[in-house]
Amino acid sequence: MMTHTINCGTFDDRLSGYLEGELSPGEQRAAEAHLASCLRCTALVRDLDAIRADAGALPELSPSSDLWDGIARRIEAPVVPLAAPAAPIFVVAGERRRRMDRVWLGAIAAALVAVTAGVTYMLTIATSPRREEIAVSSPAVVSDTARLAIPDSPFPTDTAAPHDSGAPTPGSAAQNVVNAPNAPTTATYSREIDRLRTIFTRNRNQLDPRTAAIIEANLKVIDDAIAQSRAALAQDPASRFLNDQLNNALDKKLELLKTAALLPQRT
Amino acid sequence: MMVATVDNTSLTTGRSDAEDVALAAKGDRVAFERVYRAHVNRVFAVCARMVADRTLAEELTQDVFVRAWSKLELYRGESAFTTWLHRLAVNVVLNARKSDGRNRTRFGSEPDEVDSLPHARSSSWTPGMRLDLEAAIAGLPPGARQVFVLHDVEGYKHEEIAEMLGITAGGSKAQLHRARMLLREALNR
Numbered sequence: 528m529m530t531h532t533i534n535c536g537t538f539d540d541r542l543s544g545y546l547e548g549e550l551s552p553g554e555q556r557a558a559e560a561h562l563a564s565c566l567r568c569t570a571l572v573r574d575l576d577a578i579r580a581d582a583g584a585l586p587e588l589s590p591s592s593d594l595w596d597g598i599a600r601r602i603e604a605p606v607v608p609l610a611a612p613a614a615p616i617f618v619v620a621g622e623r624r625r626r627m628d629r630v631w632l633g634a635i636a637a638a639l640v641a642v643t644a645g646v647t648y649m650l651t652i653a654t655s656p657r658r659e660e661i662a663v664s665s666p667a668v669v670s671d672t673a674r675l676a677i678p679d680s681p682f683p684t685d686t687a688a689p690h691d692s693g694a695p696t697p698g699s700a701a702q703n704v705v706n707a708p709n710a711p712t713t714a715t716y717s718r719e720i721d722r723l724r725t726i727f728t729r730n731r732n733q734l735d736p737r738t739a740a741i742i743e744a745n746l747k748v749i750d751d752a753i754a755q756s757r758a759a760l761a762q763d764p765a766s767r768f769l770n771d772q773l774n775n776a777l778d779k780k781l782e783l784l785k786t787a788a789l790l791p792q793r794t
Numbered sequence: 795m796m797v798a799t800v801d802n803t804s805l806t807t808g809r810s811d812a813e814d815v816a817l818a819a820k821g822d823r824v825a826f827e828r829v830y831r832a833h834v835n836r837v838f839a840v841c842a843r844m845v846a847d848r849t850l851a852e853e854l855t856q857d858v859f860v861r862a863w864s865k866l867e868l869y870r871g872e873s874a875f876t877t878w879l880h881r882l883a884v885n886v887v888l889n890a891r892k893s894d895g896r897n898r899t900r901f902g903s904e905p906d907e908v909d910s911l912p913h914a915r916s917s918s919w920t921p922g923m924r925l926d927l928e929a930a931i932a933g934l935p936p937g938a939r940q941v942f943v944l945h946d947v948e949g950y951k952h953e954e955i956a957e958m959l960g961i962t963a964g965g966s967k968a969q970l971h972r973a974r975m976l977l978r979e980a981l982n983r
Contacts, residue, residue: 542971543967543968543970543971546971546974547967571978574978574981575974575975575978578927578946578974578977578978578981579946579974581927582927582931582942582946582947583946583947583949585839585843585927585928585947586839587835587836587838587839588835588838588839588842588843589834589835589838590834590835590838590848590851590852590855591848591852592852594830594834594838594852594855594856594859595827595830595831595834597856598830598856598859598860598863599823599827601856601860602823602826602859602860602863602864603823730857733889733890788860789860789863789864790864
């Protein structure tokens with residue numbers, strides 16, 4: 528069978544097909560015949576074959592540090608309890624008592640939900656000297672959640688911590704003492720929200736725009752709820768109920784950010 | 795895809811790995827950490843070579859495993875786990891590059907109309923010194939680099955690469971050939 532001879536230019540044009548084994552039988556024979564007589568093209572093919580072989584044998588690479596801690600934080604997204612649990616309502620002594628606890632707790636929870644909106648509203652708008660007096664004279668029972676520093680919150684920490692500015696007062700000094708042991712918890716909580724917010728911000732462009740918009744809208748609603756709870760706490764810092772409301776709102780924000788951080792990419 | 799290049803590590807095969815994957819899919823984070831340790835180098839390697847930036851590659855590697863954790867329950871075992879994870883890694887890299895316009899330079903969006911490798915871009919190269927293959931790959935234009943890594947390093951077929959990158963199989967072949975020629979020049983073989 529006759530083989531057409533080709534020059535280096537034609538061989539170059541067919542080189543990709545030659546390496547991929549995609550030439551027709553006639554073109555393949557012509558390429559091989561050319562290679563048999565051309566040192567330049569023989570060297571070219573040899574080099575490209577070597578590159579391909581070397582690339583397939585490249586080793587795995589290791590990160591500069593262990594990445595697991597960062598991954599674990601993102602997949603676990605631990606939620607740190609904000610405040611010490613309330614004193615036990617009952618001393619649990621047996622199964623019957625535990626059932627009663629659940630009944631009572633359920634009833635209390637239902638009652639809290641029923642009055643949340645109204646009480647929050649009233650406490651937010653109603654300012655009276657008496658409440659301010661309570662804020663100063665009863666700081667020891669103020670939860671540290673009232674002074675949480677939430678980096679992305681529209682409300683600065685000071686708004687939730689009345690009487691923190693200016694000359695020290697007995698109340699503010701006592702607050703510092705009361706809250707000092709809980710500072711690590713507060714910092715952990717703030718860091719967690721900040722970290723999740725950062726992840727969400729970084730991944731935002733990878734999400735469907737509608738999904739991202741819904742998340743942002745929900746975060747705004749929760750932030751508003753947090754702000755309202757803080758405003759109410761500013762009026763009545765001793766209220767465990769309001770502290771619980773704030774805790775719930777912060778928990779919801781954490782949960783939403785955690786969910787947002789784990790959302791799959793848009794495909 | 796040529797799974798041989800993906801599955802030929804002793805760290806990622808065998809019964810224990812499959813068991814860990816199954817446990818992780820049920821929410822066992824300890825098992826998932828073992829899965830991570832078995833596969834992290836492989837995942838990091840593909841990320842690092844595709845983006846030519848080790849710091850960014852570490853971020854993307856974390857993204858891959860977070861994504862894997864959230865999607866693990868969808869893994870049905872039709873393919874090898876390494877293949878599934880590897881494809882996930884490639885998708886994370888490609889989606890990050892496509893969607894994050896702010897990071898264009900980080901992902902290497904230099905024009906693909908490059909006829910020769912700009913040697914100075916490789917931090918390990920100085921005039922007169924031969925580039926090693928790893929550094930030469932990092933110096934490739936992004937399009938050619940991705941095709942080269944996916945085909946010659948990772949073993950994907952042109953049809954698979956075309957689907958992943960949104961190009962034609964012919965375009966993938968052209969980029970591959972161009973990448974090899976640029977590498978040959980850079981390596982001065």
